[in-house]
Amino acid sequence: MTVDDQPLVRPAEVVACALTCLDELDAVTIADAALNRGDTTKEEVADLLTGRYSVTPRQRLTKAEPGCRSPLETRARLALRSMGLHVEVAPVIENVGEADLLVEGWLIVECDGFEFHSSCGQFEKDRHRDQQALADGYVPVRLSAADVAEGERAIQRTVCRALFGLARSRRLALPNNRGIMRKIEEAVV
Structure with a gap:
């Protein structure tokens, strides 16, 4: 959903949330799709994955392929x-x-x-x-x-x-x- 052609949530935030909250297959599938469409980059997502609970999401991000x-x-x-x-x-x-x-x-x-x-x-x-x-x-x-x-x-x-x-x-x-x-x-x- 967009307002004035701008996303309500940045795609990188959606991917970071998916990598954190979903099972690995669903999370990587979402990351792959966003990267393939050019909605975000691995770097943008990685910048949001900070802190001690980000180890698993960061590992999942490495498995994503644009x-x-x-x-x-x-x-x-x-x-x-x-x-x-x-x-x-x-x-x-x-x-x-x-x-x-x-x-x-x-x-x-x-x-x-x-x-x-x-x-x-x-x-x-x-x-x-x-x-x-x-x-x-x-x-x-x-x-x-x-x-x-x-x-x-x-x-x-x-x-x-x-x-x-x-x-x-x-x-x-x-x-x-x-x-x-x-x-x-x-x-x-």
Whole structure:
């Protein structure tokens, strides 16, 4: 709510209060949204988090990411980082574009809410991006809103099964036939 286009409460105050009063997931989700929209900065929020009761809110603030564009991405990121996995937020991948998350440098995690991924055009675009990612050596995993809503353990299970399954796979090999390989190489160009 605004008066004369000015917020009644500074966004930094709202974020600081959320980091102090809410559970971690909700607090970081609010911080991510405010940072992503450009409503405030980490510095503005940190300036408000002073005193002996600000240790936990300050720790939560360090987990906030301005590149995170949705609550689905926030929840997935926090779940994966809690395991110690390296997770990049909103990486721009050559030939693919911006991804939601990049885990361990090669596994693309897309958090697909129905609202933005339900049109025919977006469906096609998502498939073409997945194909290009695979061609460039990345592996895409798509989590639906329902997958993310199942919680931290479900997110971790899905992503870790992909990491583990691909790392151990004996199926990853090119055909051992020169004629077929020549055709594959010609098709790639």
